[in-house]
Amino acid sequence: MLYNYFTEKLLGLQGVLIENIEEIDDTIHIYCKLERKIHKCPVCGNHTDKIHDYREQIIKDIPAFGKFVFIHLKKRRYSCSCGKRFYEKNSFLPRFHRMTNRLVAYVIDKLRCEASFTSVAKEVNLSLPTVIRIFDLVSYSLKELPTALSIDEFKGNTGKEKYQCILTDPENKVVLDILPKRTKYCLSKYFKKFDKSERDKVEYFVSDMWRTFSDISSVWFKNATKIVDKYHWIRQIMCAFESVRKEEQKKFSESHRRYFKNSRKLLLKRFDDLNDEQKQQVNIMLYTSPNLCTAHFYKEDFLKILDCQDRQSARKAMSDWINSAYDCGIPRFVKCAKTMQNWLTGILDSFTTPLTNGFIESCNNKIKVLKRNAYGYRDFNRFRNRILHMFSLKSAKNNTKQAAV
Ligand SMILES: [Zn+2]
Numbered sequence: 001m002l003y004n005y006f007t008e009k010l011l012g013l014q015g016v017l018i019e020n021i022e023e024i025d026d027t028i029h030i031y032c033k034l035e036r037k038i039h040k041c042p043v044c045g046n047h048t049d050k051i052h053d054y055r056e057q058i059i060k061d062i063p064a065f066g067k068f069v070f071i072h073l074k075k076r077r078y079s080c081s082c083g084k085r086f087y088e089k090n091s092f093l094p095r096f097h098r099m100t101n102r103l104v105a106y107v108i109d110k111l112r113c114e115a116s117f118t119s120v121a122k123e124v125n126l127s128l129p130t131v132i133r134i135f136d137l138v139s140y141s142l143k144e145l146p147t148a149l150s151i152d153e154f155k156g157n158t159g160k161e162k163y164q165c166i167l168t169d170p171e172n173k174v175v176l177d178i179l180p181k182r183t184k185y186c187l188s189k190y191f192k193k194f195d196k197s198e199r200d201k202v203e204y205f206v207s208d209m210w211r212t213f214s215d216i217s218s219v220w221f222k223n224a225t226k227i228v229d230k231y232h233w234i235r236q237i238m239c240a241f242e243s244v245r246k247e248e249q250k251k252f253s254e255s256h257r258r259y260f261k262n263s264r265k266l267l268l269k270r271f272d273d274l275n276d277e278q279k280q281q282v283n284i285m286l287y288t289s290p291n292l293c294t295a296h297f298y299k300e301d302f303l304k305i306l307d308c309q310d311r312q313s314a315r316k317a318m319s320d321w322i323n324s325a326y327d328c329g330i331p332r333f334v335k336c337a338k339t340m341q342n343w344l345t346g347i348l349d350s351f352t353t354p355l356t357n358g359f360i361e362s363c364n365n366k367i368k369v370l371k372r373n374a375y376g377y378r379d380f381n382r383f384r385n386r387i388l389h390m391f392s393l394k395s396a397k398n399n400t401k402q403a404a405v
Contacts, residue, residue, distance in 0.1 A: 159380030228346035
């Protein structure tokens with residue numbers, strides 16, 4: 001009795017009598033049956049404990065002690081005086097299933113990481129189609145919108161589309177949804193599903209400088225302040241500077257060129273943050289190239305704008321920079337000045353809030369790993385569910401945290 005009590009605890013299956021346990025290579029076989037009980041006949045409702053016969057069913061369970069587990073359940077059929085024969089009830093196995101409920105839950109839990117379906121299938125000793133069939137039970141849909149939305153695209157290469165969109169709540173760091181395309185039509189169709197009252201709750205809409213995102217925000221989120229992601233507009237300047245550096249570098253002899261290449265970091269870093277020796281190195285490089293010197297000046301001047309503490313001072317600094325950069329004579333920076341002018345409101349509004357697309361960037365990196373592990377996803381819905389499932393644990397935790405507060 002005691003022995004049985006502990007194996008029942010260990011197995012976690014209620015009312016099961018273990019008859020034998022065998023270990024064969026990397027498998028464990030547990031032979032068991034349920035306690036004999038009085039059952040109610042599903043046809044006439046009379047009670048019976050008369051056994052008709054037994055049939056063995058093999059059920060896969062969660063791997064234990066590094067071995068695959070098979071439960072051999074001796075299923076009992078009862079017979080009633082009305083002639084009906086029926087199987088006994090059990091709590092761990094739905095009818096016609098070949099695996100335990102908890103194995104299903106285990107598989108779904110395993111799929112929360114970036115691992116591919118194939119590797120999870122191998123780990124739990126199930127076929128790939130079975131694991132996919134289990135996962136297709138999972139589904140997510142967004143019902144409510146948060147006060148801050150942040151949107152971005154990523155290269156998902158799924159459903160014949162190169163780019164997909166990711167929608168997040170940057171304040172609570174929650175992935176809200178994945179959309180199949182980044183087109184205006186697709187985004188409109190999606191946001192149209194939400195009631196106006198729901199959409200009006202959105203106070204901030206954070207995105208990069210993709211015109212479609214901005215248009216979508218104007219149409220569907222009339223109450224929202226459009227924020228241009230800070231990292232994104234800063235990157236424009238850094239990229240412009242990098243391309244000038246590369247062009248200038250090409251003009252130099254081999255020995256110079258190598259020197260420039262290794263000094264990339266020094267040139268990109270804020271001049272004030274360098275030590276004396278590094279400052280001298282940078283000065284030598286700038287001395288050899290007037291173009292690079294000009295570009296470096298505008299880059300440094302731009303970075304000073306980031307020190308502004310409020311919208312008003314940022315407005316003054318940004319306008320000064322734009323006006324001056326228009327005449328700098330370096331096409332890449334003139335282009336930057338135009339871009340900054342075009343997106344000025346959204347850029348200045350990014351000084352009024354700490355919200356950025358930083359969280360999305362980190363999500364995109366995880367998605368990249370998920371995609372790489374599976375060598376890509378063809379089916380968009382499955383890919384979407386994998387992504388939302390991967391981030392769901394975190395949001396569940398966040399939600400409880402919020403509830404606790
Ligand atoms: Zn009956």
